Amino acid sequence: MVKQRKSQRSMGKQKGLTLILITMVLVVFLVFAAFAVDVNHALLSKTRLQNGVDAAALAAAVKVSAGETDATAQATAIQTISTMYTASGNTEISVPSGSINVQFSNDPQDFSSSYNAALDTYVRVSVADVPLNSYFLSYFGFDKAGAASAVAGPSSTIINACNVVPMAVCADTTSGANDFLGYEFQTVYELKVADKNSTEMGPGNFQLLDFGAGGADVREYLAGGFNGCVDITSTVTTKPGASIGPVGQGLNTRFGDYSGGGVSAADYPPDVYVKEPTTLASTDSEGNVVYDNAWNYADYETESVACTGSVSGDCTDGEGGRRILPVPMVDCAGATGGTTVLPLTAVGCFFLLQKAPDNNGAKDGVYGEFIEDCTITNGSTGVNPSSEGIFRIQLYRDPLSGES
Template sequence: MKTYRSKVRGNKKQGGLVVVLFTLCLLILLGFAALAIDINHMILNKSRLQNSVDSAALASSVAIENGSTSRNSIDQSLATLGETASASGNSELLFGGNYNQLTQVSNTKYVAEYDDYEVYYYFSNNPTEFGDSVPFQESRDIYTRVVVSDHSLESYLIHIFGLAKNVSASAVSGRSSGFKGISNIAPIGICDQLEDDPDSNGYIGGKKYALAGKCSGNNDNQCSTPDTGGDIGAGNYNYLRLDGYGNGADGVGDAIGGKAPGEFDDGESGIYLIEGEIVTKPGINNGPVTGFNSRFEQVDGFPPPDPAPLNSESITTFQDYVEAGGSKLGRRTMTVPVVECDANGNKPVTILGFECFFLYQKYDKQEKIIWGEFIEGGCPVANGVGGNDPIASGPYRIQLYKDPYSGES
């Protein structure tokens, strides 16, 4: 008698094994999908968070530049974080609401508390050191460090494995070191007066000086005050010829009013470096009247003045200007090169440094003098060639620094 064996049972065993293998493969595929989707999502929002924290740090530094205390600068910074939350693509950032309070932990540390996260603020006079043990003075340069830790994000698949997503970011900002070269300068050269104050080429904060015009070129008797920008030399009234503005007096007026330069001649770059040279523009040069006064009133062809009341002639000191909401980047401030004053006529002179002045009155056609109040501590400019050494005065910019504790920013 023949015996027949059924293969059904063996096929069932194989079918069960396929189900197990398929399940394992599916879990592996889900794992890779979780990594691909959630990690890419996390990287994207990490970048968004970093951009937001960078903006918050810069907002704090700009507020400090405009006269705010470190504590009050946090308000502007938090407002900036709130604005970033409403920007396109930033819906997962939680900075838009649920703000509870700001707690001062120490002289240099604050915590802004929200329902779901916290924003930490640290202040220092050194961008490489932050902490309670680091000496801090409000009167010196202030650097801001902003930190957001463990900001939670929505999980798509990674929660299947019991994992959660969060990102962190930090940023440090503040003044750069002094610039050794810039392009946006006034066509005016003043002399160093180092015997008065070597840290600022001899110029004293809050003091008013006759910078150019009839106070120079051996005509000091025309001035109502002995405080002048010095005398470049015979035939000069402290005016300079800038690249892209030609040789005429109208070029001086265009440059002093902030009009963009024209085409550069061969050898011109429009960038002026300390220890480099710049050419003097002899003569009284009546051209500055229109360009200079465009900083106080609207003149066609020139950048607009500051909004009222900052352009009012009743604001006659830099302190008045700041209290009215003015900025060191405003139209009534300018950067002036300090030059080696030994030129007779149309000659190149060496640039020794740069200083910042507040323009406290219009140009008077009869007086023919440009006046300015020296801004102690310098002023920010949009672009420049950075140096390696900190300086007490002159132009600089507000910038981000590498965070010494996380390597970010």
């Protein structure tokens, strides 16, 4: 009897110990489950924060590349983040304005050195200490906070461009000390000639390219609707004929002129600033461009800044940069006229100085000022950085966080 009572007491102690152990294990499981829920939520919130700073950095970099001030770019970045987190699905995240930091640099890998706004600009947008909702961690005395950052800016020179215009200029095969393939910056050139005998492409050519389209497509492509691509290591084919009407109707949408029909403001909005020079450029009897240089791209950049939010005078509610044309630059050596296949050397950037003629009575060409660089909406980049030619705005790996 004594042994039986001892055995019963021992079993009772074991049951009590087992209950304690099970309770402890359940508590541990609950803690891990709580951590799992909150950690997964934190990762989701981190993704949302990263998407926000990515969009903000890209938006700010686009503003800078379009000639806007750093202050405007900074305001754009902050507004983008604010808009992101008032959208459906993101409202549980609230980013305090004091948590947003916007930095500018001339090097995407160094935001601590001196900065010159006149050079290529890269934008870093970061958020820190953003409070995140906690489901269970708060019961254990823990708070959740998120952070994210992104860097955006101009890419290396594009080698495969997908939104060029179907016009071409004859270029040298090499660049000199003060020019790019024979074209001097801040100089006005004739991008499409009015006299078929004055072009190096030979008789019958007016510097148009054949992108496999008729007059209606030429009009749309010059308005900005070409979705094909050109490879600067390949060739292009000339399109004989003047196509004066379609050319003028397409290009002049960039000035808000849709009188020729066939294209609409909804599809092809004007530039934000449509001013033309008081004295228009022209070509003399010897084929030389005549222009007094009283108003040029630098003036456009300065004056168009005042168009932000304004629709009056020469300011519109259009899109910035519509007057910047990515124009193929070809090697015309050996061109014989008619339909000709020419080597593509590069894509140059020209500022559309004035409206193009849109009727056969006009004897003027299309005039543009050669500028250093410009953005395109799509294309693949090479491996060699360059301050000349076309580029696109892209995200870079953030050296301070490893994100993007």
